[in-house]
Amino acid sequence: MTSILTNTAAMAALQTLRSIDRNMETTQARVSSGMRVQTAADNAAYWSIATTMRSDNHALSTIQDALGLGAAKVDTAYTAMESAIDTVMEIKSKIVAAYGVGANRGKIQEEITQLQQQLKSISESATFSGENWLQDYVSDGGTNAAEKPVTKQVVASFTRTASGEVAVKTVDYTLDSGTVLFDLSGGNIGILDSSVRFVAENETAVTVTTKTGTLASVDKSYAATFLTESQLAALGTDANAADARIYQVGATSYMKVAEGQWVQVTTTDPNLPTVTTPVHQQGATKYYFVVTAGNNLDNRKLGISVTNLDINKLADVATQMNGMVAGSAPDNEAVLDMMERFLDKQLQGMTSAASSLGSIQKRIDLQESFVASLTDVIDKGVGRLVDADMNEESTRLKALQTQQQLGIQSLQIANTNAENILQLFRQ
Incomplete structure (x- = not known):
């Protein structure tokens, strides 16, 4: 039956054309954005996962910046510590040179004094972003000061557990009597400002x-x-x-x-x-x-530190030593022996601190490489979930364009059928 009121063929053709247009709209959005899942409506599960992982990746980007800042602080402290170690080694060599030179020790002390000033300069200069890991307030400042360790933190990683809880992990470095060169609290428990606590050779x-x-x-x-x-x-x-x-x-x-x-x-x-x-x-x-x-070694302090020892006052130090342990300093050479042992002990402490800084340097380098790799892997994983296959989408777009043209032609044919009925009335 042919009707001029209801054009069934045109309705079918129009419905098909509408479906093609919707598919074309979706495909064109994928082609223009490069994403298969752009909104939650496209795929709620994949969109949620991708959004969460993008957020984590953004946090990891911040972690990379924090690692760079931490690395700079550690590098500054390590470089200064190395320089301080070299300077203390030079002071130790001057102490060795002081054996048997008598009156010429004054000239050697002048060199030692300059090296001691250099140690203070090194420590004061080892600052990055307002932090100095070679000097800090690490005691209560008393006569026999109690330690008050200070913990420095370097942001190292961002983690998300299976339950969705997030956390920021840090690499910690403790500033205490074994790692700082100077105690700014006045307790003098740093490696360079701590006093000799006299222990006799026996x-x-x-x-x-x-x-x-x-x-x-x-x-x-x-x-x-x-x-x-x-x-x-x-x-x-x-x-x-x-x-x-x-x-x-x-x-x-x-x-x-x-x-x-x-x-x-x-x-x-x-x-x-x-x-x-x-x-x-x-x-x-x-x-x-x-x-x-x-x-008690708190009662055995000689008042001599790396930064104030003076080989012009060997006789005074010998008197102190003999007062603590009778016969422990029969001559000036015995005092020089004590000073040399003390410097060697402090050098070991500085070497240990430098080793700790070196370990943190290595840890930060490894973490920087890992975070960079992890960021790339997360990007790749998100891409697999939401990125459009451009080869597939371009092929589909071409097919839909052809279908659209055919749909338009079908609609034109369906509309022409109604016009053909008029020919029956023209006689």
């Missing part, structure tokens, strides 16, 4: 841990006279074969604290001040160091 430093009431444990260092293995053997045969660390001669016991060094210990708690942690225990027997308050 003594070794031992640590006694005590606790008062509910307070935290406190470590104190004491100078303890040690015996060598040959000196022990001269006293008598070991009466304690059960414990290789304890050598017992009669009622007296000695504990091995280092290779060739044995220090007297007792089974009686010295109660300094209330609770003393044993340094060794065998079964129910507890051993404690035999120490005295006078041998």
Whole structure:
């Protein structure tokens, strides 16, 4: 049946053309944007994942910037520490040169003084972005200052757990008596401003841990006279074969604290001040160091640091040393020996601090490479979810354009059929 009121063919052709136009609109949007999933309506799950990962990648970009800033701070501290180590080594060589030169030591001290000033200049200059890792306020500033470590942080990574929780991880570096060169608090516990705590050649430093009431444990260092293995053997045969660390001669016991060094210990708690942690225990027997308050190294300070030692005052220092341990400084060379040992010890501390900085440098380098790679991988993963295949979309667009032309022609034919009915009335 042919009707002039209802053109079924035109309606079908128009519906098909509308469908083609919608498909063309979608395809053209993909071609123009390059994205298959551009809005949540395209694919809610993929759009949500892609949006979250783009957010994480943005955070990782910030992490990269923070790593660069952290690397600059660490590099500055490491470079300054290396320079300080070289300077202290030079001071040590000047101390060696001071042996046997007598009156000429004044000239050597002039050179040492300039090197000491250089150390202060190096430390003060090691600043980046307002932070100086070679000097800080790391004590309470008291006479026998208590440490107040300062933690410096370098932002290292951004993480998201399976449950969706996010966190920023950091690389931490602690500023304390073992890592800073100068203590700005006035407590003088830095590597370069800390005082010599005199330990004679026949003594070794031992640590006694005590606790008062509910307070935290406190470590104190004491100078303890040690015996060598040959000196022990001269006293008598070991009466304690059960414990290789304890050598017992009669009622007296000695504990091995280092290779060739044995220090007297007792089974009686010295109660300094209330609770003393044993340094060794065998079964129910507890051993404690035999120490005295006078041998507390806090009372053995000579007032000499790397930055103020003066070889023009050897006689005064010798008097101090002999007052602490009789006969420990028979001549000026003995004082120079003490200074050389002290400088070597501080050099070891500086080397250890430089090693820690070097380790952080390596960690930051590795993290920078990892973050850069991770950013690329996330970008690639997001692309797989939402990027359009341009070869496929261009082919589809060409096909839809052809379909559109055919649809228009079909609609024209359907509309022409209605016009053909007029010919039946023209006679």
